Amino acid sequence: MASGGSLLTEEHLLCPICLDVFKKPVSTPCGHNFCLPCISSYWDTTFVSQCPVCKEDFPNRPNLKVNIFIADLLSQFKSLQGLNVHSQRSAGQQPVSCGIEVQCDFCSSQAVKSCLDCVWSYCDGHLQPHDSVSELKRHTLVGPVESLGEKVCRKHRRLMMLFCRNDNTVLCDLCIGSGHANHDVVSVQSGYDDMTLQVLRNEVKVQRMIQERTQKIQNTKESLMQGKTETNKLIENGSWDLTQLVTEIKRTQEELVKVFEEKQKEAENQATDLITDMEKEISCLKVTAKNLEELKELKDPVCFLKRYPNQSLLPHTMDLSTLNFIRHLEVKYMHKSVRNSVCHMQDLLGKLNEELNRFSNSTDTSNKATLRYMQQYGEDIVLDFDTAHPMLTLSADGKQVWYNMGTGLWGNQIPKPNMFTQHLAVVGQRGFSSRRFYFEVHVGQKTEWCLGVATASLQKNGAIVRSPNSGLWAIWFLVDKFETFSSPGEAVHAGKVEHVGVFVDYNGGQVSFFDVVRAVHIYSFTECLFTEELYPYFNPCDNEYGSNLDPMIIVPVSSAE
Structure with missing residues (x-):
């Protein structure tokens, strides 16, 4: 020992x-x-x-x-x-603080005393003048004090052993009467303990902020790299698709020209054959017309009858009623069909250009894309009747909840084991873990409400402490501004919303809230550490800020346009 x-x-x-x-x-x-x-x-x-x-x-x-x-x-x-x-x-010695050695200010020996008037520390040898010189005998000597110059009050020549919390300054016992009479003054050690704890808390906050920003930088880099990869892939696939489309259009153009030229040549051949046949028939008909003219000139009946042919006087000819060469109408129909197809394709290309322009110029495209991404994880949420505060009313289908003024006091109701007893809240029937999920809630013109997700172990019997460790990640709307449940009084968003989307990435440690109507991001909890199932949390609140009896309604997930 x-x-x-x-x-x-x-x-x-x-x-x-x-x-x-x-x-x-x-x-x-x-x-x-x-x-x-x-x-x-x-x-x-x-x-x-x-x-x-x-x-x-x-x-x-x-x-x-x-x-x-x-x-x-x-x-x-x-x-x-x-x-x-x-x-x-x-032995008549002044006890020295164990483990702390104060060096004489005039040599390398260990000091045995410190003088509050001289503001020096002395060894036995250099202390002698204070025992023999009358002027120095009146000085105040104390045990050796380390860093004496910082611990002596320059005004009163006394050790500063007190700390003023109001002015955040170190004092001697005489300083209290000059400007600190009604202040919160404690011992230096108490002040040191308080401030050390504050330093440790700030250190934790700073380290957490560093970690959050480091993680955010990493996430941003990863997102940028992923975006670059996706962009290159989109450029490659989009260019290939459009190139294939151009190739197909050219092939169709060549096929169209080829078909029309072949049809035109076929029509010309048919027309040439028809014209040739009809010209031959015309020649035959002219011979027949001449014979008939000669026969008509005979006035002697015997001669006429002897000359009249045994067969028909008219030659065999084509039935012109069956011939209807209207090639121009067929061409006109095909031209109209081609034109309609081209117009349809131009419309599609126009819509594609509109999308590209909107993506290039619109400021909310990113939010809309993010909202569309979140909405694909939509879940059917139903409220858990057993958890609802007695002063809340739920619809039969478990999709609506509102504050019921007529409920009054609890009366003879016996609290259920998992019922909220102080907060006007209710949670969903089903919990989620190790996955993403999303749901939407219509809040309409309500003046106050609270919405988010909570752990299964959330404090339900009594008040919920509004701190980051409460197990509740929620936003609280008050008249025209938003704050988080964990940070009361600290506004995170302004304005009013009617339709709220809630997205949870369990493994990613994120809870995000969106104004669905305007596709505007409201707030996100990030870098969260989830260790148990999360349940949708609803609090329609009372009438403290005006008429607030409208329900919170769980609605089917819509689609951001």
């Missing part, structure tokens, strides 16, 4: 958080030691259980117990320290 010449000092038994001797020492799984109250308070302010020294994260908050070995060592050390102090006082 430690002795007067032992290497063990008080520094080995100081808590890294409060920098004081251990109180109920405990050891974390990573091997570092802390006061049980200090590490418990520290973890109460963080999202994850992390060692303040090595920053190792623990998946579950460790159940720490007092380290008996360190506690016993501390007890024996304090006993030994008491013996050393007693021996020092018996």
Whole structure:
């Protein structure tokens, strides 16, 4: 065990958080030691259980117990320290803080006293003038103080042992009367403990912000790379499709020319044959006409009858009534058919150009695309009657919920095990985990409502603490602005919405809210750590901000145009 010449000092038994001797020492799984109250308070302010020294994260908050070995060592050390102090006082020496050596300001020896008037620390040799010079005898000597110049009040020449929380400044006992009489003044140690805890909290926040931004940068880079890959793929596929379309159009054009030329040649051949046949018939008919003319000139009956042919006087000819050569009408019909097809294709190309222009010039295209992406994960949500607060009314199909003023007090109702008893809330029947899901809610002209998702273990009996660790990720609408349930009073969006979309990416740690009508992003919780099933959460609220009796309605998922 430690002795007067032992290497063990008080520094080995100081808590890294409060920098004081251990109180109920405990050891974390990573091997570092802390006061049980200090590490418990520290973890109460963080999202994850992390060692303040090595920053190792623990998946579950460790159940720490007092380290008996360190506690016993501390007890024996304090006993030994008491013996050393007693021996020092018996020898007429000023006890020196264990483990802290203050060097003389004039040599390398250890200081035995510090002067508040001179603001110097002295060894035995350099302290002699204060024992012999009358002027120096009136100075105030104290035990050696490290960094004395920073700890002495320049105005009153006294040690600054107090801290003013109002002005965030260090004071001596005489400073209180000059401007700090009604202020919150505590000991320096208390102020140090408070500010150290604040530093630790800020450190946790800064580290979390660094992690969030680092992750956001990584996500942005990944999204950019994915977008670039998709863009290149779209360019390649789109160009190939359009090239194929152009090739097909050219092939169709060539086929059209070929067919029309062949049909025209066929028509010309038919017309030539017809004309030739009819010209031959005309020649025959002319011969027949001449014979008939000669026969008509005979006036003698005997001669006429002897000359009259035994066969028909008319030659065999084509039936002109069966011939209807209207080739131009066929061409006109085909021209109209081709023109209609071309116009239809031009309309399709026009719509494609409109989409491209809208994508190029519109500022909300990204939001619409994001909303369309989320809507593909739409789920049918039905409310759980057993969880509804007694002052809420639900529709028979479990799709609507509203505040019922006429319900009044609970009366003789017996609270159900999973019922909300203070918050005017209800959750969905089904929970979701390890997947994406989306649902939409119509809130109309309501003046107040709260909507989001909650864990199965969310506090239902009594008030829900509005903190990031409550197990509720929700937005709260108040008259004309939005705030998150976990950060009251901090506006995250302004304006009024009638139709809200809620998207959850469980594995991605994200909960997003959209104004479906205008395709406007309202707010997103990111970098969330989900460890249990999530249930849709609805709170129609009361009439505190005006008429608010309209229901919250779960509606079928629409499609962003």
